[in-house]
Amino acid sequence: MGEFDLIARYFTRPAQRSPLGVGDDCALLAPAPGMQLAVSSDMLVEGRHFLSTVDPARLGHKALAVNLSDLAACAARPLAFTLALSLPDIDEAWLEGFSRGLFALADAHGCELVGGDTTRGPLNICITVFGEVPAGAALLRSGAQVGDDIWVSGTLGDARLALEVFRGKLALPPGLLQLARDRMEMPTPRVALGLQLRGIASAAVDLSDGLAGDLSHVLRKSGVGARLDADAVAARLAASRHPEAPALQLLGSEARQAFTLAGGDDYELAFTAPPSRREAVEHAARAAGTPVGRIGRIEAEPGLRLVDAEGHALARQQFASFDHFG
Numbered sequence: 001m002g003e004f005d006l007i008a009r010y011f012t013r014p015a016q017r018s019p020l021g022v023g024d025d026c027a028l029l030a031p032a033p034g035m036q037l038a039v040s041s042d043m044l045v046e047g048r049h050f051l052s053t054v055d056p057a058r059l060g061h062k063a064l065a066v067n068l069s070d071l072a073a074c075a076a077r078p079l080a081f082t083l084a085l086s087l088p089d090i091d092e093a094w095l096e097g098f099s100r101g102l103f104a105l106a107d108a109h110g111c112e113l114v115g116g117d118t119t120r121g122p123l124n125i126c127i128t129v130f131g132e133v134p135a136g137a138a139l140l141r142s143g144a145q146v147g148d149d150i151w152v153s154g155t156l157g158d159a160r161l162a163l164e165v166f167r168g169k170l171a172l173p174p175g176l177l178q179l180a181r182d183r184m185e186m187p188t189p190r191v192a193l194g195l196q197l198r199g200i201a202s203a204a205v206d207l208s209d210g211l212a213g214d215l216s217h218v219l220r221k222s223g224v225g226a227r228l229d230a231d232a233v234a235a236r237l238a239a240s241r242h243p244e245a246p247a248l249q250l251l252g253s254e255a256r257q258a259f260t261l262a263g264g265d266d267y268e269l270a271f272t273a274p275p276s277r278r279e280a281v282e283h284a285a286r287a288a289g290t291p292v293g294r295i296g297r298i299e300a301e302p303g304l305r306l307v308d309a310e311g312h313a314l315a316r317q318q319f320a321s322f323d324h325f326g
Contacts (some may be wrong), residue, residue, distance in 0.1 A: 027114035038076035058132035060101030076131030158183035162261030196284035228296035
């Protein structure tokens, strides 16, 4: 099977938003009047971002999910995406599973594949996603204001649980491991929540490299600081009786803090909003079917200050986020 046969068999579908579909030199997209395009790219490299043993359907899901998470943080509605795929060889069973997982998530969000590239080489997946957002309505990292609440969606630390099991540093019962592995391999992009937060949140960021590090991007862009309760996320997990709460509770406070603050691969949203909008935030979360919780407050003094449940300061360097070149 050649390159174009591969594309035709596994990645060509009827065009919806693009008049050309795949197969031309460029894709053509036209956002609705008064809308802006939101564009983001993410690359997944075997051995760096995913294990070689991952199910290809799950990998197809995650490859698109991490890009949709960026659109969610911007409050943009998904439109389309391109796929650049490097393959060591043509494995039809792998391609069938990968494309099935990819398109299942794409269809769930009305996001259309409109082009890309394929080549031979180490397994490498790069997706560029396009969304639309009304002019001036995008959520940015630069909008946080002094006094704003800091919120986080869903639960954090689940993917790190699975990773530590795969590294041989932690043991979990099979049921708990499967739950954690699902969160690592098939994250849920919070697109619905991002859309509901338009006009309510002041800033947002998606959590890919760890809460402490990703939130710091918001603080730098906004020229503010923050006080964050390092135990609040794990406490919310236990209070909600989340299936993975028992595993996190067994880790001890320091490990719980590390997993939730710097675990990475969560793909939840951290966002800020004025205290006067608390009821609106909670309504938005219910409308999106996504739990949220307040975990801190924006302050004028620059930098991120972490405290435990008793208000004792924690060393920031304990919770370094993932660094691709670290």
